[in-house]
Amino acid sequence: MAEAAALDSLKWVVSPLLSRLWNEVFNRLGTSKDEQHKLLQDLETISLPGLSLAIEKAENSPKRHQLENWLERLKDAYYKTEEAIDLFTYYELQQKVHDERKSVKPNIVDRIKTEVSSFASHHHMLTSTKKKITEFLQIIKEFRNYRDLLQDGDAGTHDRETVSALEEKVFGRDRDREIIVSKLTKESITDHGPSIVSGLNILAITGRPGIGKTTLAKYVYNYLSKEGHFDIFMWVYVPRKFRAGDVINKMMKAKQTKEDLLVGQLIEQKDSQFELQSSSHDNYPLEGLSVEIKKMFHSKKCLLVLDDFLCCTGTDREQWKKFMSCLSCWGSESKILITTQSTEAVRQVSVPEENIYKLDQLEEDLFFELFMYHASGNTSNMKDNSLEVVGRKVANKLNGDPKAAEVVGSQLRKKGDIIEWEKVSKKDWSGDEIMKSRIWSYQNLHADLQRCFAFCGLFPKGFRFVGKTLIYLWMAEGFIKSANNGKRIEDIGESYLHELVSSHFLDKRVDEEGKENYVDEEGKENQVTFIKSANYVLHDLLHDLAEQVCGANYLRMEYNNYVEIPRDTRNKLSGKENVHHLSLQASMISELKDDICKQKELRTLIIFDGDGTVSKKDLKEIIQTSEKLRVLSLPSCGIKDLPDSIGSLKHLRYIDISGCS
Structure with missing residues (x-):
């Protein structure tokens, strides 16, 4: 698995990024148009498609390690060429600024000295850049050593494909929702009174990664928001390192009253670990936050969702006790709903067994319905019976994993014909179906998107990205290149972000919603809710994938x-x-x-x-x-x-x- 991922991590080197780099080279070095055309034609019609196909066929080849080593050398040469062009551009700009700042003409001797120095510097940079490019070209020519990998297929090209976002739907969780809602709306969850020292009741949803714990919690949260059963609703994503002050701070930002909530909308906290948001609660000591809690929540009936809870160390448990003591002012019918991969984690914070709800895998037909929704965009009108038959074969490979159904399904939705679906149904994903299916989905992303996604593995699990910040980082790394259609590079980055969300490689979380009043055609006053800000997070299993392919x-x-x-x-x-x-x-x-x-x-x-x-x-x-x-x-x-x-x-x-x- 790791070996396959290693080759995938290098595939971007032989993507159209090479053509873009050559264009920059030509622009800087004044290469003739005939020479430009010849080099680009060879690169785009022979080398790039051939290289990509060679990588796909190399996984089980005796030459796999040789090809991997060569790609590493090609990548290093790519970086060096890119850096040389950057420096060349830097000195061009520096010279331009220097020329513009001249206010008085220098004497003839100084002018000659300046021009000679400038010429020498320019010549040195030109020579250095050409040297790097020559070395790069020599490495590319070594591809002839791997052409035998292409004997079983043609070097075809693949156009970039995109997929539109589907409306979020929940499949097969109505019964689970009913059970949890019933427990949360009881005066006490257990038969023995409150389950914890503070007098609050806790219910935990447990299950393996990707099974749909957060989806179910959202389903419950939205239903209870609509019913208005609680006075205050809060949704908090729990950091890996549990700190009472941090979680309480997030609760205050997340606080929504039942009047604030729009039917069917999930409001989450304004939370960013990367781009700080100003708040009157930031940097409060725990004592100060405790006072604020009493002001905001005294005797209120609250529902708090703690998503992705993992509180296992001794330090975490001490922080948990402090956290719970701050909530002692809440109304007696307040509830906490936890989602967690670890049953042991909730046991260690005194959640009794009867309050731990183990989420089971979806039934086969419901899982297939979920998969086909993402793969075809329509489950109620399956006119193509052959597509349904092949779809079942693919769905059966996914081990009942809803996240895999979303990711693989969204990639198949780009491939409209039955032949492409048949190819996927015949793939060998045995041994680790979930990760292999995700690697296949990653392979089907455009090279630019592959680099953008893999970069996210540099951050810890559960990290919340601000959209614009992530785009600026991609721009700085050179992952986003300007298009010839005059589109702003920021807009291209925005489309990359949207495509990763649509393909389920990134999850979008709403942070803040705004409300606006308007008068409809009948003269009635209404209110519309719109998203003011959002952030993005990698699902844990996709984070594992990003680590493998980066x-x-x-x-x-x-x-x-x-x-x-x-x-x-x-x-x-x-x-x-x-x-x-x-x-x-x-x-x-x-x-x-x-x-x-x-x-x-x-x-x-x-x-x-x-x-x-x-x-x-x-x-x-x-x-x-x-x-x-x-x-x-x-x-x-x-x-x-x-x-x-x-x-x-x-x-x-x-x-x-x-x-x-």
């Missing part, structure tokens, strides 16, 4: 453990010298600074947890040794001012110091 140049470290990407490598940061993208906690910077400074190819440095500070001295040393940095993200890291060396980062395209003083 490649050996990615490294993530969290909670003082090395979480290496891909996970089959065992080298730690000190033993790696080819890390391009690195993410870690602020508290780890001082300890790992020397190892970070050894990463001469580092393009991305992201701090994803503000627990700790980054000293100016450490930051200065890292910047001085990381001249290729494109992304530097240091939110809430206690930085008071930036070192002067920040000005030496010629490739820097994105910097985030939000939340710093």
Whole structure:
């Protein structure tokens, strides 16, 4: 599995990105139009399709490892060429600015010196860039060593396909919803009174990843919102590291009264770990938050959903006790609904067995209905019986996993004909049906989208992305290229984000809704609700996929453990010298600074947890040794001012110091 993913992580190198790079090369170096046409024609009609097909056929070939090593060399050459063009562009802009700033004509001697120096610098950059390009071309020509992989098929091209979003529907969970609603609307969930010390009642939905726990919780939440059974509704996604203050802060942002809720809408918290939102509750000590809780919720009948709960360590349990003590002012009929993969986690916070609801797999026919909804967009009008027969074969490969049904189904919806469906039905996904089906879906994404999706694996599970921030990061990394139709690069990024959501690789979570009054045609006053902001999250199983396909140049470290990407490598940061993208906690910077400074190819440095500070001295040393940095993200890291060396980062395209003083 890991070997197949390794090849997939390199496939973008032989995508149309190569053609775009050549266009940039031609524009910078003044290549003749005839030469441009010849090179591009060869690249687009012979090399790229052939390379892509060779990769697809190499998985079980004796040449697999050779091809993988060659692709690594090609990728490194791609990066070096891209960096050379960046520098060339940088010096062009620098010279332009210098020329525009001249206010007084220099004397003839100074003018000659300046022009000679400028010519020498330009000539050096031109020579260096051409050298990198020549090396790149030589590596591409080595593809002839792998042409024998193409004997069993033609090198066809694939146009980019998109899929429109479907209305969210719930299949086969009505009975589950009825049971949970019945329990939540009782005065006490258990026969023995309240289930926890604070006097509140807790119900937990458990089940394996991807089975539909969050979907069911949303279904329940929306139903109870419509019925207005509770005074206050709150939905909070629980961070992996449970902190009472953080969760209470999120509750306050998520608070919605029954009057606020629109029928059928799920309102979630305004929550971003990446782009800080100002709030009167931010950075409150727990004592202060407790006072605020009493003001807001005293004697109120509340429903709180804690989604993706995982509270297992001793520290987590201590934080849980503090959290529960803050809720003692709630009304006696208030309820907490938890979703979790871990039955043990809810047992450890004193949820009794009778309050733990184990979610079972969907029945076969209901699962097939779910799959066909995403694969064809219509389950009630199956005119093509042959498509239904093949669809059942594919659905049977997915091990009853709803998330796999969504992801694989959305990819099949792009492929309208029965032949493509037949190909998928014959694929061997035995051994690990869920992950193999997801890898197939990933392979069917456009190369640009593959890179954008894989990049998300640099962040920890459960991380919430702000849409615009994610687009800016993709832009800075060079994953989004401008189109010839005059479309803004930001708009292209927006379409990428929409397509990943439509294909179920990213889940969209509503953060804030606005309301607007209007008068309809009959003169009646009405109110419409619209989304003001949203963020995005990777499902845990898709996060596992992102880790597998993002490649050996990615490294993530969290909670003082090395979480290496891909996970089959065992080298730690000190033993790696080819890390391009690195993410870690602020508290780890001082300890790992020397190892970070050894990463001469580092393009991305992201701090994803503000627990700790980054000293100016450490930051200065890292910047001085990381001249290729494109992304530097240091939110809430206690930085008071930036070192002067920040000005030496010629490739820097994105910097985030939000939340710093």
